[in-house]
Amino acid sequence: MKAIEVKQLTKRFGTFTAVDHISFEVEPGEIFGFLGANGAGKTTAMRMLCGLSIPTSGEARVAGFDVYRESESIKRNIGYMSQKFSLYGDLKVWENIRLFGGIYGLSKQQLSRKTDELLDILGLEKERNTLVDSLPLGWKQKLSFSVAIIHEPKIVFLDEPTGGVDPVTRRQFWELIYEAAARGITVFVTTHYMDEAEYCNRVSIMVDGKIEALDSPSALKRDFKTTNMNQVFHALARKATRGE
Amino acid sequence: MKQFISFVRKEFYHIFRDARTTMILLLMPVILIILFGYAITTEIKRVPIAIFDQSRDELTLKMTDRLKASEYFELYTIVDSYKDAQALFRQGKVHVIVVFPPQYASTPDAQVQVLADATDPNEATQLIAYCSAIIAEQLRGELAVESKAVTPVTTLLYNPQMKGAYNFVPGVMGLILILICAMMTSIGIVKEKEMGTMEVLLVSPLKPIYIILAKAIPYLLLSMVNIATILLLSYFLLDVPIKGSLLLLVSVSVLYAIVSLCLGLLISTVADTQQAAMLISGIALMLPIMLLSGMMFPIENMPDILQWFSHIVPAKWYIIAVKDVMIKGLPAVSILKEVGILSLMAVVLVFLSVKRFKIRL
Numbered sequence: 001m002k003a004i005e006v007k008q009l010t011k012r013f014g015t016f017t018a019v020d021h022i023s024f025e026v027e028p029g030e031i032f033g034f035l036g037a038n039g040a041g042k043t044t045a046m047r048m049l050c051g052l053s054i055p056t057s058g059e060a061r062v063a064g065f066d067v068y069r070e071s072e073s074i075k076r077n078i079g080y081m082s083q084k085f086s087l088y089g090d091l092k093v094w095e096n097i098r099l100f101g102g103i104y105g106l107s108k109q110q111l112s113r114k115t116d117e118l119l120d121i122l123g124l125e126k127e128r129n130t131l132v133d134s135l136p137l138g139w140k141q142k143l144s145f146s147v148a149i150i151h152e153p154k155i156v157f158l159d160e161p162t163g164g165v166d167p168v169t170r171r172q173f174w175e176l177i178y179e180a181a182a183r184g185i186t187v188f189v190t191t192h193y194m195d196e197a198e199y200c201n202r203v204s205i206m207v208d209g210k211i212e213a214l215d216s217p218s219a220l221k222r223d224f225k226t227t228n229m230n231q232v233f234h235a236l237a238r239k240a241t242r243g244e
Numbered sequence: 245m246k247q248f249i250s251f252v253r254k255e256f257y258h259i260f261r262d263a264r265t266t267m268i269l270l271l272m273p274v275i276l277i278i279l280f281g282y283a284i285t286t287e288i289k290r291v292p293i294a295i296f297d298q299s300r301d302e303l304t305l306k307m308t309d310r311l312k313a314s315e316y317f318e319l320y321t322i323v324d325s326y327k328d329a330q331a332l333f334r335q336g337k338v339h340v341i342v343v344f345p346p347q348y349a350s351t352p353d354a355q356v357q358v359l360a361d362a363t364d365p366n367e368a369t370q371l372i373a374y375c376s377a378i379i380a381e382q383l384r385g386e387l388a389v390e391s392k393a394v395t396p397v398t399t400l401l402y403n404p405q406m407k408g409a410y411n412f413v414p415g416v417m418g419l420i421l422i423l424i425c426a427m428m429t430s431i432g433i434v435k436e437k438e439m440g441t442m443e444v445l446l447v448s449p450l451k452p453i454y455i456i457l458a459k460a461i462p463y464l465l466l467s468m469v470n471i472a473t474i475l476l477l478s479y480f481l482l483d484v485p486i487k488g489s490l491l492l493l494v495s496v497s498v499l500y501a502i503v504s505l506c507l508g509l510l511i512s513t514v515a516d517t518q519q520a521a522m523l524i525s526g527i528a529l530m531l532p533i534m535l536l537s538g539m540m541f542p543i544e545n546m547p548d549i550l551q552w553f554s555h556i557v558p559a560k561w562y563i564i565a566v567k568d569v570m571i572k573g574l575p576a577v578s579i580l581k582e583v584g585i586l587s588l589m590a591v592v593l594v595f596l597s598v599k600r601f602k603i604r605l
Contacts, residue, residue, distance in 0.1 A: 050447045072449065080447035084440025090261040091254065102250030103448045131261075148444075157447075 001064050003028045003155050003186035004049065009058035011044050018044040020209035021058065026188060028154070031181050033200030033217075034190040037237045041209040042190045043083070043159060049188070050080055050157055063154040076104075079148035079156035079185075083163065086144045089133035093124060096132055097147060104151035118146045121176075138169035142176060149180055156180065158189040167195055174199050194229040203229075205236050212236045247450055251458040258432070259462055269428070273420050273470045277477045280412040288370050292320040294338040296329050299348040307356075307382050311342065316374045333361060340371050342379075402572050409482040414566035415539030417474055418559035421497065422504045422533060424467040425460075427525035429508030432459050434521040437512075452601060460505045467501050468494075487573025496569065496579065499586050500562040506593030507558070513600035533559040561585045 004026035011019040019041045026032045036042045047053040049062050051071035060067040063077040080086075087096045094115055101111045119125045122142055132140060141161060149156050158177075162170045170193065177199075181187050189200070197203050197217060204214040213220055213236055217229055224232045259266055293311060297304050312319045320338045323329045332338045343357035358375050362368040403410040433456075436442040445455055471494070478484040486493065507529065515521035534540060536550065537559040543551055554560050565582040568574040576583075 052443065052446055075447060075449045078447065080444055082440045082443045084443075086441060086444040088254065088258070088441060089439075091257055095254070095257065099250055099254050100448075103247050103445075103450050105247060105449070 001028070002026060002061070003030065003063065004032075004188065005059075005061040006049075007059040009045065009048065009060050010056050011041075011048060011053065012056045017209055019048070019055075022206070022209075022211045024204055024211060024214055026155075026186060028186055029181055029184050031177060031187040031189065031199070031201045033197050033203035034188060034206070035192065035197055035203050035233065036190070036206030037192065037240055039242050040206040040240070042206055045206070046157055046159060046188070046190060050078060051075055077154045079151065079153040081144050081148040081156070081158045081161050083159040085140060087132050087140065087147065090131060092129050092131055093119070093135070093143065094128045096143070097150065100147045101150050106151060114150055118150070122146060138165045138172070141165065141169075142173055145173065145176055145180075149185060152183075153185065155186040155188060158187065160190055160192070162191070162193065162196065170196060194233055197229045197233070205233060207236055207240050208242050212239070248454050248458060251450065251454065252461055255432070255458055255462045259466070269424060269466060270469070270473075272423070273416065273474045274477065276416045276420065277413070277474060277482070280416060281409055281478075281482050288316050288367070288374060290318040291316060291340065291367075291371060292338045293317040293340045293342065293375075294320050294323050294329060294332050296323045296326065296341060296343045298346040299344050301347070301349040303349040303382075303386060304344040306386075307342075307344070307379055310378050310382050311375070314374070314378055316371075329359070333359070336361075339367070340375060342375060407482075407484070409478060409484045410567075410571050412539065413474065413478040413482070413484050414563045414570065415537065417471060417497065417566060418500070418537055418539065418563045419530070419533055420470050420474065421467050421501050421562075422507070422525075422529050422559060424470060425463050425501050425504035426508035426511065426529055427522065428463050428466075429459055429505055430511035430515065430521040430525055431518050432463075433509070433512035434515050434518050438517060453598070456509060456598075456601065460509075463508075464498075464501055464505065467504075468498070471497050484570075486570050488569035488575070492576050492579075493566065493569050496562065496565045496583065496586075499583065499590070500558060503558045503586055503590045503593065506590055506597055509597040510593055510600065513597055532557045536560065537563050539563060558586060558589055 002025045004024075006025070007023050008021045009019060009023070010017065010021050022045060034042050034046065044053065048055045048067060049060060051062075051067060051074050055067060062074045065071075065073040065077070067074065088099070091099065097115045097118060098111060101114060106114065119128060122139070124139065124143065127135065127139075132143070135143070145156075145158070145161060148158075162173050165173075174196070177187055177189070189196070191197065200217065202214065202216050203220065204211045205220075206212070213223075213232070215223070220232050221227060221229065224235055226232060226235075295308050295311070297308065308319075308322075311317050317340070320332070323332065323341070326343075329341045329343070333341065339361045341359040343359065345351065345354050345357070348354050348356075356379055358372050358379075360368040360371050360375075433442075436445065442455075446452065475486065475493075479486060508525070511521055511524050511528075515524055532553075536543065536546075536554040536557045538554070539559070543554050543560070546554070561582040565579040565586075568579050568582075
């Protein structure tokens with residue numbers, strides 16, 4: 001079974017077609033990069049897969065469940081980290097962990113074990129009682145990712161998870177992603193940092209609501225006869241007619 | 245259920261971590277009650293008065309004494325001419341001038357003139373009424389034997405001392421509940437939208453209805469604390485009695501709080517920023533309550549269109565119900581209409597806002 005299966009998925013807002021007949025598949029355990037300029041339709045597509053928005057037409061199955069009829073089942077099997085910060089700044093680190101663990105129905109024992117484990121991996125034991133607001137952005141993002149996969153979902157959706165941090169911090173963040181993928185969690189990530197695109201197993205590039213390219217970063221570089229993803233992206237994005 | 249409890253707990257953290265807002269929310273009813281009870285009052289007390297006495301006979305001197313002795317008036321000065329009197333008015337030194345004509349006592353159909361500053365018409369009407377009453381009473385005493393005129397005996401029901409508190413305490417309750425329940429709930433929900441946490445919650449298996457309920461419960465409890473504060477203050481500080489059933493009073497308040505919560509929820513589906521939510525609750529809820537609930541201005545005197553509009557202000561019905569139960573001591577049967585209207589409003593609002601909330605998913 002594929003982790004994600006999308007066929008001719010479309011979303012229209014009035015006369016505007018935000019997502020225009022896109023089709024792709026994501027394998028279990030894969031790190032799938034979903035690239036595109038602002039306004040290309042990535043977030044809309046991702047929202048449909050998460051059950052936040054109902055497609056206008058087309059088919060999509062996430063973790064084997066239909067997005068139209070089985071969104072409740074999808075919600076139990078996915079994790080989500082939003083573009084804006086997904087934790088509560090006025091709650092302490094452990095309170096955030098407990099809250100999201102509680103929402104996903106973790107038992108008391110599971111929760112306390114997970115909390116210790118998670119703080120240990122992130123090196124945040126000392127910050128257990130710190131308000132999340134006072135953590136540096138990079139730490140917040142790592143914590144936010146760990147909380148998004150606290151219930152060991154089949155798939156985790158990351159919407160521009162590393163906005164605003166430097167490449168070194170991004171690299172550290174990606175180590176967490178690799179660990180999750182190694183455990184079998186499928187990672188679906190949108191980004192517009194091309195160094196991140198290089199870390200993905202496969203990437204798709206969206207332009208004006210359509211998927212214009214889909215392959216591994218190395219294959220794409222070969223096809224476009226360049227040495228970096230930046231040039232691949234610009235070659236495609238130049239065709240865009242939609243502004244921001 | 246466990247999910248729900250961990251979520252309600254989080255809402256309480258939000259409220260108590262924001263110490264400043266919480267202080268404001270808890271102190272606001274205290275400040276409002278003290279303000280309305282002691283500072284902002286429509287009761288007439290010690291209004292400066294001037295007397296232009298052209299006759300200076302025994303009767304007019306007695307009347308002057310009576311006016312001086314009344315707690316409503318304070319003699320500013322005795323003037324000797326209309327010119328002086330008008331000068332006092334212009335300077336705003338006095339609000340009322342009583343003019344006694346020459347040879348008042350010996351002229352059979354002589355009349356006393358009362359001049360009042362009508363820039364505040366309500367006050368002027370009240371002042372004239374009080375003034376005439378005092379003079380008439382004195383006159384009756386003097387001419388008791390000859391007077392055959394019918395003297396009406398008035399009894400003021402429910403509020404014999406005509407205390408303003410009897411009117412504004414229910415008003416303040418209506419105001420506070422809307423403020424806490426509608427404004428704070430809408431801000432709380434919109435804040436999650438603004439911060440991006442709402443998306444994370446909607447992607448989670450948590451049902452939207454639980455998200456809404458969890459937001460509402462802490463504010464419902466907080467508003468009940470406020471109602472208790474108001475009732476205690478008004479009972480012990482302002483001597484406003486609670487004549488009817490306390491249980492009934494609290495039940496009506498909970499019903500009204502639920503209507504307010506639904507309003508807040510509806511606002512949160514319309515507003516995209518916290519400022520917008522605050523502005524909408526401020527203008528769309530607070531103003532109508534102040535102006536159209538009967539708290540400050542009598543609805544009966546308004547043009548028809550405003551009277552119609554006042555019917556959809558929930559506070560109006562709540563205030564009527566609170567007055568009936570608290571001040572008049574009426575039983576539950578007598579507020580069936582108000583309870584019915586508030587319940588209907590709650591149902592309609594729940595329907596509207598849940599529908600709108602779903603569309604957003």
